[in-house]
Amino acid sequence: MRRGYYFKNSIAFVFLVCCFCCLLVVIISMLKVPDAAVSNGAMPFYKNINMLKVSGIGNSLGIFGNMMIQMLPEDLAFTVFIPSQTAFERDLRLHTNDSFVGEKINDTYAVISRVLGFSAVPRILDSAMVPAGEEVSYDSLSGFTLFISKDVGGVLMVNGVKSDRVDIRRGKLVMHVMDGVIMDAEFEQSVQPDFDGDD
DSSP, rough: OOTTTHHHHHHHHHHHHHHHHHHHHHHHHHHOOOOOOOSSSSGGGGHHHHHHHHHHHHHHHHHHHHHHHHTTTTTTOOEEEEEOOOHHHHHHHHOOTTTTTTTHHHHHHHHHHHHHHEEEESSSGGGGOTTTTTTEEOOOSSSEEEEEOOOOTOOOOEEEEEEEEEEEEEEEEEEEESOOOOOOHHHHHSSSSSOTTOO
């Protein structure tokens, strides 16, 4: 046998070096990969549901409202028109006792994130900034146009939905609790039941 034959043949030498480097990269990357969490680590706010019930603002927004707020970055200014807990139950059929069970937790997250897209505006908008008797419009995160006005009594209205409480602040966020859900017609139709109770 000829010793050193592979080192004299340049193609064979480059092939061996490339194989060795690839094997080394694979071994090093496998050693540095962290273990995947078994629980719902992809959605960290579910772990904090019990903590949300204790906080003062959390009680006024409800669990679903707090889920919406936790989806937004803390360092940017947003105005969010959050449905009240009653509106979540009435219009979206989300209930705190069964919306976090099993596979429903993923459906709940999808609905909440979609509602957030319709009801969040990337700017600060206090109720005092809306002139009485005039209508202002802003695009939400999803591109849905929000028409904001005040009725005769000075109550803030967004796309025909009246506000329950206004000007709740948390950092750079301004939140208004609404007596309904702001959504487009297509999404509204998708969350309605497929049958009527009259049949």
